Structure formats: C-alpha cells, structure tokens
Amino acid sequence: MLDVEAIRKDFPILSRTVYGRALVYLDSAATSQKPRQVIEALVRFYETYNANIHRAIHRLGEEATSAYEAARAKATAFINAPSPDCIVFTRNTTEAINLVAYTWGRACIGAGDEILLTEMEHHSNLIPWQRLAAEKGATLRYISLTDQHTLALDGLENLMNGRTKLAAITHVSNALGTINPIERLALEAHRNGTIFLADGAQGVPHMPVDVQAMGCDFLAFSSHKMLGPTGVGVLYARRDLLEEMEPFLGGGEMIRRVTLEGATWNDVPWKFEAGTPNIADVIAFGTALDYLTALGMENVRAHEVEITDYCLRRLRELESLIIYGPPDTKDRAGVVSFNYPDLHPHDLSTVLDRHGVAIRAGHHCTQPLMRCLGVSGTARASFYIYNTPQEVDALIEALKAARAFFSNDTH
Amino acid sequence: MTPTREEEYARQEAELNDLYREVILDHYRSPRHRGALPSATISREGLTPLCGDEITVELQIQGDTISDVAFHGRGCSISQSSASMMTDAIAGKSLAEARALIRNFTAMMQGSDKVDPASMGDLEALTGVRKFPVRVKCATLAWHTLEEALQALEEGKFQP
Numbered sequence: 001m002l003d004v005e006a007i008r009k010d011f012p013i014l015s016r017t018v019y020g021r022a023l024v025y026l027d028s029a030a031t032s033q034k035p036r037q038v039i040e041a042l043v044r045f046y047e048t049y050n051a052n053i054h055r056a057i058h059r060l061g062e063e064a065t066s067a068y069e070a071a072r073a074k075a076t077a078f079i080n081a082p083s084p085d086c087i088v089f090t091r092n093t094t095e096a097i098n099l100v101a102y103t104w105g106r107a108c109i110g111a112g113d114e115i116l117l118t119e120m121e122h123h124s125n126l127i128p129w130q131r132l133a134a135e136k137g138a139t140l141r142y143i144s145l146t147d148q149h150t151l152a153l154d155g156l157e158n159l160m161n162g163r164t165k166l167a168a169i170t171h172v173s174n175a176l177g178t179i180n181p182i183e184r185l186a187l188e189a190h191r192n193g194t195i196f197l198a199d200g201a202q203g204v205p206h207m208p209v210d211v212q213a214m215g216c217d218f219l220a221f222s223s224h225k226m227l228g229p230t231g232v233g234v235l236y237a238r239r240d241l242l243e244e245m246e247p248f249l250g251g252g253e254m255i256r257r258v259t260l261e262g263a264t265w266n267d268v269p270w271k272f273e274a275g276t277p278n279i280a281d282v283i284a285f286g287t288a289l290d291y292l293t294a295l296g297m298e299n300v301r302a303h304e305v306e307i308t309d310y311c312l313r314r315l316r317e318l319e320s321l322i323i324y325g326p327p328d329t330k331d332r333a334g335v336v337s338f339n340y341p342d343l344h345p346h347d348l349s350t351v352l353d354r355h356g357v358a359i360r361a362g363h364h365c366t367q368p369l370m371r372c373l374g375v376s377g378t379a380r381a382s383f384y385i386y387n388t389p390q391e392v393d394a395l396i397e398a399l400k401a402a403r404a405f406f407s408n409d410t411h
Numbered sequence: 412m413t414p415t416r417e418e419e420y421a422r423q424e425a426e427l428n429d430l431y432r433e434v435i436l437d438h439y440r441s442p443r444h445r446g447a448l449p450s451a452t453i454s455r456e457g458l459t460p461l462c463g464d465e466i467t468v469e470l471q472i473q474g475d476t477i478s479d480v481a482f483h484g485r486g487c488s489i490s491q492s493s494a495s496m497m498t499d500a501i502a503g504k505s506l507a508e509a510r511a512l513i514r515n516f517t518a519m520m521q522g523s524d525k526v527d528p529a530s531m532g533d534l535e536a537l538t539g540v541r542k543f544p545v546r547v548k549c550a551t552l553a554w555h556t557l558e559e560a561l562q563a564l565e566e567g568k569f570q571p
Contacts, residue, residue, distance in 0.1 A: 020419030344487035346462055350430070350543060354423040363463040376463050376485045405427065406436070
C-alpha cells in the first residue's frame, strides 16, 4: 500500500489553498500534479547541464544526451518494451497517434479498408482516423457499449474482416473509467491479421502495463498524466513497423545523409524525432518514471481501487445522482463520472470549485460517447497516488452543498 | 488585511449567489421562447467547443422587425438563461435595436463602463458572471449566435 501522507509531502502544490480552503485536486485524469523531484530535475538540467543533444562535442552535450537517452531506457523498462529503439518521444499522446496515422496509416490503409474503433474513444484516437479514412476512402467501424458502459464484445468477429487493417482502442476510458480487455482485443485483432494500437493515456499512469504481454503493436501515452512535465508523449511501436514507416516530420536529427537532391534517414527511433526535442521535460519525465517505479505500479493500482471503491460507495449515498461507468472497481480505473439530472455539470463544477474541489466538467473530449449516454457532459472526479478518503469526503460535502444551493429557490 | 476563513467563505457564497441570481434560475427552469419557429426566416446554430453547449436561434423577420424569435439547445444554466433573456429582449424589436443590444450586452459582460447595467433590464442579472471568467463564454453564446444570424441576414446568405 502507498504511504499517501508521505507522498503528499512531495507535492508542493497540494499545500496551497483555493478560495480559503485546502485544495482538493480530483482532476488527475486531465493532468497530474508534479512531485518536487520532477520539478528539481527540470531546474537541475537548466542550471547545470543544459545543452543540445546528439550533436555537441562537449561535456554538457554529453551529459544532456546521456540523461535524455536514460529517460528512453526508463520508459522502455516501465512498459516492458523489448528495446529502447521502440520508444519515440513526441509532444503528447495526440501527436503519437497522429504520427502513426500520418506514416503507417497513409502507407498501409487504402480505399475500402476498415479501421475498428470504439464509441468511447477520446477525440485524439478518433479524429486522426476520421481524417485518414476521409483521405483514403476507408471505413470506420465502432464497437458499441453495454448497459454497464463496457465494450460490447459479443460478435466482435463480425466487426472485423479481411479489410480491417487497424484496431485503435483506448486502454482506459477517460470519461467512464472503464478498463478495456486489451490483451483479448489485441489477440482477436492479430488473429484477423489486424494491427493493434492502444491509447494508453489513462492506463499507463495508473496500473502495471506490459506492452508485450498485452500484444500492442502501437501504444501511446503522455508524461503529464503520470507526474511528468507537459510537452512529452511516448509512442511505443514494434521495431519492424518503425523500420518500415516513413518519417513523420523532416528536419535535423532525423537524417543520415543530406544532399541537395535528397536525403536518407537516421536509425529508429531518431528517424521520428526531427528537430531539437523537449530535452529538459523528457529528462524530468524519466524522474517521474523513477518515482512511480519506486512506489510500484501494483501499489498505485491498489490505492486507486481502494479510493475509487470508497468514492463510489459515498456517491451512491447521494439521492438522484447518476453514476456512469462499470459498477465493479475491478473493471474501472480511478475515474468516476456522474450527473445530477437537473443540474448541468458546469454549474455543479463552479460551486464545487468555490468549495476548493477541482473536478472536470464537460464532454471530456468524447462528444460521441456523450451522445451515446444522452448527455451534453458529465462531472468527473479522478484520482491518483496523492488522493485521500478525506478528499472524497470533501467532494461529497461539496456535492451536498451544491445540491442544496440549486434546490433552494430563495437563496 | 487578509480576510478570515469565515469572511472568505462568506465572500465565495456571496459571489455564487450573485452568479446564480433568482432571475437567472427562473429563466433556466422556465425558459421563454423555447422551441422552434416552423416559418423562421433564418436559423443559426452556436457551439462552444470547449464545453459542448449548443444553442440554435431562430428568427422570423417582417420588414425590419424581429416579429418572432425562438431558441433551443442544451447547456448550463448561464447559457440557457442568457438565451431565454435575450429572446425576451429582442422580440418585436427592429434589427438595428437588436444589433445595439448585442453591442451593449457584450460591452457589459466585458465590464465596460460605457453601459449602465441598470438600463439592461433582466439582463443586468448576468453581471455576476463577470466574477467567473471561464463562464463568460456561456453567457455570450446565444448573443454571438444571434449576431451571426443577423450578419448572414444582412449578407443575404441564409436559408430558412
């Protein structure tokens, strides 16, 4: 189990107040807070060894290059990738998925081909495929949802055929918290000869992920949702796929030889890292991975199960509150979406905010999913390693206050 | 002097009460002119991409006058009540009057001292939104949509 009190001391922001109250930060699915260790890694880089990487023949450049590549090795180990060559640093999950769409997708998906998605995808794992399908004349198919907001997998084989070139599916739904059975999905995809991409933005930060055991051909995730800085994403890809793929962006770093007539490409993964990358943030992301590794991802998951369980139990005490997502915490991550029937989530969120409770309200970049649920948006609380049962209690009290506020006609 | 905790709580409560004034909640619960106009001269849909609020404004124009108006859509209490109040305010008004109202309302929401909120009728209730910067776009959604509808009307680029 995690020592949450000790962990909280590592996060300077958690000691601030909001509108005169202790901050209750329940929006880690949007972005996590950062421990002092990560912030210090950024400062240390800029104060002591700031230099460009892979080009300078001087001490600072060597130190920066080695720290940057050490972060790649840490990311490799974190998801049990077979080799650091399979890890490409991007700006975020969105860019990682777009990289696949623009390179592998443009080369391998043609007119009449099919791409299998789900109704719960974040726009970042939807728009790139919609654009690609429109450009190529391909067709998008969608796995729908059950009443319990899990994927409806009965008849999955009917959604795939010889033309299904790609299945792109989120590991964990950012709006519902649903954990999807990636291993099974990847297996079925491969049985059909279909390449499998998992959107790991909400999965990798919160539970042990073994990319080889899961059978992902591509996996995308972001640093900023797992204690690291913004501006860093990871694309894991099978080495042989990366070798075949054309570069994404052209420029410095990604080349081997350049003449006035043309160029040849650098080895993977650098072939996909054109220009000066986000050196400092990648290095600090490595520190975030160290922090999570020291805690143990099994322990991170166990803590989130416990707090999500408690939150669901407390939320169910509230009359008329609608809770979305699977009822059993074994099927869900630390994300809980809910609504009061006559109360718009933005109105709810505004009142909660003035009680010091930060949640997310809106469509969570999943507009098609919201349409499936028949709502314009939801209120969403999401948890991480630093959240406590007392913070869940604060959420419940704030929800009661909000309910009272809006039902009182004479306030 | 730093406010005491109790003073700070009271201030937050007061700002919330000022945001969600009774007239706003009344328009939210019992919207005026909600629905569709079967013979609308022009209809325009407005969206706030960040929060997903949607509003459609429909106008029936006779000569130079907004002879009838309706709105429908979904969103928070601020966006829906603002739309409801707007339809009340522009029904029966001339196009020029409606344009002037859009200008004044936008200026009021931006905190301009050129507009006396007291001269704005029910709409004055929305001044409380100014203390909640992320919510101002909720209040102005219907008005931007109306502005677009009037613009399209002027340019003759519209379909009923």
